[in-house]
Amino acid sequence: MHRFLSHLYLSDMRREFTEKILVILFVLAPFFTWAQHESTETESGAESKREGIKAFIDHHLQDSHYFILTEDAEAGTHYGFPLPVILWDNGLKVFSSSRFHHGETVAEVDGNHYALYHNKIYKTDAEGTIEYDDHHHPVNAKPLDFSITKNVVTMLLVSLLMFLLFRGLANSYKKNNGIPAGVGRFFEPLVVFVRDEIAIPNIGEKNYKKYMSFLLTIFFFIWFLNLLGMTPLGVNVTGNIAVTFGLALITFLITTFTANKNYWGHIFWMPGVPKLMRVVLAPIEVLGMFIKPFSLMIRLYANMTAGHVVLMSIIGLMFLFKNWIGSSLSFGLAFALSILELLVAALQAYIFTMLSALYFGMANEEHHDDH
Amino acid sequence: MEIPTIVGAGLIVIGAGLGIGRIGGQAMDAIARQPEASGKIQTAMLIAAALIEGIGFAALFAA
């Protein structure tokens, strides 16, 4: 290596080129050694590795009763902290998830036994036996689980972050004579963007004000959660169907309860079409009322889940490939995809907010068919 | 002969992809023709793309 270096350094003309090569070599160096080390592994080892990656991705996509930062699956050690479990099973049961010992033991609370199976809590006997039906689904009783899970903790963290951030921005106006200071300089244009590019064009100058708090909160909430999903914390909140269902449900409720007469008229008695068509259109429109928030829910969930699956699969590929070319290509691809995911994180927040604003706008549209 | 549902889902995804591609292309054309209306075109484009995307996901989950 040193001779190689000095040889190349002889020529000044090639210096720049050499530097580039060196950078690439440094980046690739770990793959060289790693590839040599792994090449002794057998085929079946690769197979089990593939299964392991699949299980890891599956596990990552789901919510968890632990906040695990990193783990060593082979040694069975976890680095993280347990979270509180709150169950409603003929009375409130609150205990720490550490009592499950990562699903290895049965937790006994007030004479009831609970076991953790695929991140879900089931009521079992003292041995923790889980019975299955024909489709390998557990048939044990499931107590209502209000646990503070990893996703709940993440949402609380994001809420705290947002509160501090935007409260700080709001306060900086007072201190700074109406001009934002610090981080606010970056976020204020985004707030103005939500107002000028999302709320006003879709809802209209007249009605947009009452929706602003919701639109701003949902935009930053989804965006921050998406971005947090990109970090090594390994959270996947917006890729969870319960969360997106909740967000879409709120949009649906706001649309329904702030809708004016014109909106309902368009649903049940579409103006400007023959009578028979109105009868046909009414059920379609009613269905559309529910499909709109449903598509919001599915879109966010599917985009974020798909992004995580693809990205993690490609990262997993790095460990599957036995040669350095494949692994470095996977690395490059994963890098490019991460950048794309950063864009998607913002884009999905934008689309969710914009479509919500669009639905609010529909609910507030004034009668104007008589032109 | 039974066609696996995943094939159908794949077909729908191809269709959705073509549709979104077409929307994007047409929007580019429209913006090139009328750069001053790019904001409105972008909004309309995103809405249309989002609706088609919804169909694509519905197909994926049905499969």
Add this chain to the structure above:
Amino acid sequence: MEKLIEQFSFGLFFWQIVIFVGLVLLLKKYAWGPILKAVNDREEGIRKALESAESARKEMQNLQADNEKLLKEARAERDAMMKEAREVKDKMVADAKEQAQAEANKIIASAQASIESEKQAAVNDLKNKVAELSIEIAEKVVRQELSAKDKQIKLVEGMLDDVKLN
């Protein structure tokens, strides 16, 4: 689809709604309200400042136009005044000339008159002198002549004839 329903966790949904609604309400009170208000105020301020700048510009323009007008008026007035002054001067010169002429004419006339009268007086004087002289001569002649009677009568008659002739 079944997988989705299976994944659905009611607890997470519950907490999500609670956290999100709480967050919306909290942020509405402590963040979005003040932020939007501040942004609006600032935009309003900028709009007002622009408007007042515009009106100031207009006022300035008006002022300039006024100035221009005043200047024009002043110039016109000056021109008019100068014209008038010139006219007055011309008139005065003409008047003075006329007066001088008249005076001169008057003086000339009176001079002529006095010359005439002097001349008349001189002629009269001369006439008187000639008459006296004539009488003296005539006396002398008469004295000489009238030594004889006939001669006297002849002379008288001759003289009377002359007188008659005159």
